[in-house]
Amino acid sequence: MEVETLAQVYFELDRFHSSREARPLHIFSVFPKITTDDLSRFAREAGVDAILENIGQGIYRFDITSARKRQHEYGYLIDHGKIWNILIKTVESPTVAGNIVERWLERMYPAICRSYIRSSDLLNIMDDLSKVKDSKLDMRSYVLRAHDSHETVKKWKSDKPYSRGEIERTVRREGQLLEAMNFLFHVEQTYFHVRIQADGHFVFYEGGQYCFSNFQRLVLSKFNETALLNHEFFSNRERRIVDGRAEVSRIHLEPARNLGKSDFERLSSHLSMKYSTAVLHGGNPWLLMNIIDRGDGSSFDLHGYPSEIQVIPFNRGSPESLMRLIHGIYELFPLIELKEETQ
């Protein structure tokens, strides 16, 4: 069947994922800094491949090839304007497919940037689902991850109702990042089974009639909305000169416990893996660092105090880069909380 509209794409995915041949579908929510017209060119420049075929308003058939092993994956790219959803069908094993796209996205940064939401946003999406009328949220597991270690899958007892409080308590107790939720959602005599991650990677396993359409309506669109709100929150924060004076905007992060010198050493070493960093003051107890994102030229100052971390964008500080940096800090200090900024 030829697909030309979003409804037709979703219908095709509903049909496939409710059938016996269903294989996991990897979905990514990403922020583009380029247009779909330029995607193939930028992919070549980044050392990977991407082929797009426009099949309808904002809908593309999408083929990607990885850098080293030249592995191939395909699916759809849905252009929602500020945000894209990349839907990749599984050709090889489900894990391989996901890894290929993740590596492809890494190479494409900053032309295409992952979208990140906070653990609390992830739980908000779950809360909203649990409130849908005549529905049942059947939790399977959730995933925690500490910096530089494998994920820990926390199984959820079958028939035990979803409890945000319980998950939050475990997260706090274990001091790890809530990375993903795996659940079945039953609604209108049908269901879908999905894993959703805070870094905008979803694995859609299977479901009943209208499974993908329901997932799109109840989960994916909510995630996109939240990611866009975060994007807006981190936008227009560059240092600027107003009436001859410099104005800066601060992002405040409040850790769950006081941070010490060893925490700041870990933080600077963690950030130096992804960024060009300069340590101006070494964290005894005040840490001051310059951070350059060599991808898009964003630059930030990071001030670390025992009870607060402040990120201050310099003359260029794109929201995508800022979101990525803040997520990097979450990875190390999962319980840190974002506070409202002050001028």
Place this chain on the structure above:
Amino acid sequence: MKISLLSLKYPELESAKKEVSTEVHAYIDAITVLSSLQDYIRSVGIECHIERKLEKKNGNPKKPDLLICSDNYIIVDHKYTESENEKTLAGKLEEMREYNSTFVFSNGKPSFEKEFTPEVVMLTPEGSVASFRKLLDCPITWGYILDSEVVIKQMIWSIKDSKVLSLFNPNLICAMAEEISRYKFFISHPPLPYASCEIYNVLWTLSPPQQFFAPEFEVKYKDILGVFNSLFPPWISGEAKQLNVKRLEEALDFLQRTKWVKWFKTEKLVIVYRNKGRNIADTLSYLIDFYAKVLHTKRVIEYQKEVKKLEQLQKPVAQKKLDDFS
């Protein structure tokens, strides 16, 4: 002669590294502590100025780090040392003694000129106070700690001015101003590795927006200068800003030596190589070491010249005559 040759010491790289690192960190500390102190003192209604040029009644003008215009005029000068060497410490005190003089304060209006003999305060990290304390003639000394706030303690003698004295109970605690994120060069004469580190930052922020994957990118010199100028606060003297072209060129020359950039002076263009310096964990510490090596090489050459000169002087007269004849 023999004694002079023996007294020549081969320059050590490690001491050059320590010296450069101290200078850079002193600058960063000075920006932070002085800007925080200035904000706080102004917030309690006392006029104060960073690097205000003061005419000396008898002698050359001076530019103290901070001038507090309270009932008494107080000059606060930042001194930073990690050395315990008596000569180094005495040198710092000698610099402080230059403020024991009569100055003329003018607020820019010809009608307002006031002569004063200031109270002189040395501001130094708390850890360095013990070393200074051993010396005679220490001025009033405030020790500071950069914590989540700036904590200043009166550690040697005490200030007399009652308004400023009342700010210590017992310590003066003020919020860290974070001006360093607004203005990177709060006071003049930034050390070269620090200035280069900040300029390198500026270069990246001026990269063309859609050239994500090109191995290099170009930045126009006039754009760099524009941003560089904006990194100095508006009230810093025009005189200090006039030096910016020279400072910027020095920083670009230095960055070119690291091979991270190529700088075309005539074309007024800088090329930044995306992959150069990529795997360096701490850019500032790399630039400090790099500069120390440059300094060390220079010192070794000077040392060798000096040795050669002394050896020539030590040659026996007869040998000298023979050399001259040949």
